[in-house]
Amino acid sequence: SEKPKTIEELLSQNNPVEFISIASGKGGVGKSTVAVNLAVALAREGKKVGLVDDDIYGCSVPDMMGIDERPGIDGKEIIPVERHGVKVISMAFFVEENAPVIWRGPMLGKMLTNFFTEVQWGELDYLLLDLPPGTGDVALDVHSMLPSSKEIIVTTPHPTAAFVAARAGAMAKHTEHTILGVI
Incomplete structure (x- = not known):
């Protein structure tokens, strides 16, 4: 069968991939730890x-x-790095180490679209997205591109973290994303 090439094809009823976004209101709350552990746990379940x-x-x-290697290239497509049974693509693969990242919204949106359309994902049951903290451009792009995405919101009990996590949750509800839970 043909693999999906556009966002629309990825989201079609014929494509069974389940999108799960891992979000937080602020940085340093363990969002990436949750994303990595969930991905590896799902892979271990087959x-x-x-x-x-x-x-x-x-x-x-x-x-x-x-992971210390970079993704491969096959023609015009990117081959994700596989580790622990999980296919991984990261913004880190495309920026120089220790270089400042000064990308604006449109460039980030294009990179995100490329991660969906130019990466050889093959067959997937789940595609997890480790989002940047907050409700900025990348989170907004994910909300508009992936209306069927489910979300896990990661926070700490600190009042500031809980407040901004509540804002991230409000955005998820506003865009009709299903919130799977809060960690």
Whole structure:
């Protein structure tokens, strides 16, 4: 069968992939840890899992998963790095180490679209997205591109973290994303 090439094809009823966004209101609450552990746990259950590290300001998934190589290239497509049974693509693969990331919204949106349309994901049961903290451009792009995405919101009991997590949750509800839970 033909693999999906556009966002519309990825989201069609014929494509059974389940999108789960891992979001938080602020950084440093353990969002990437939850994303990595959920991805590996699903893979251990025999599921086909992809993980997109969209946290442009703090790409930590490659380090957490022990990945030091870069994705491959097949023609015009990117081959994700596979580790622990999870196919991984990260913003970190496309920026220089220790270089400041000064990308604006449209460039981030294009990169996110490319992660869906130009990466050879193959067959997947789940595609997890580790979002940057807050409700900025990347989160808004995910909400508009993936209306069927489910969300897990990660927070700490600190009042400030809980307040901004509540805002992230309100955005998820506003865009009619199903909130799977709060961690």
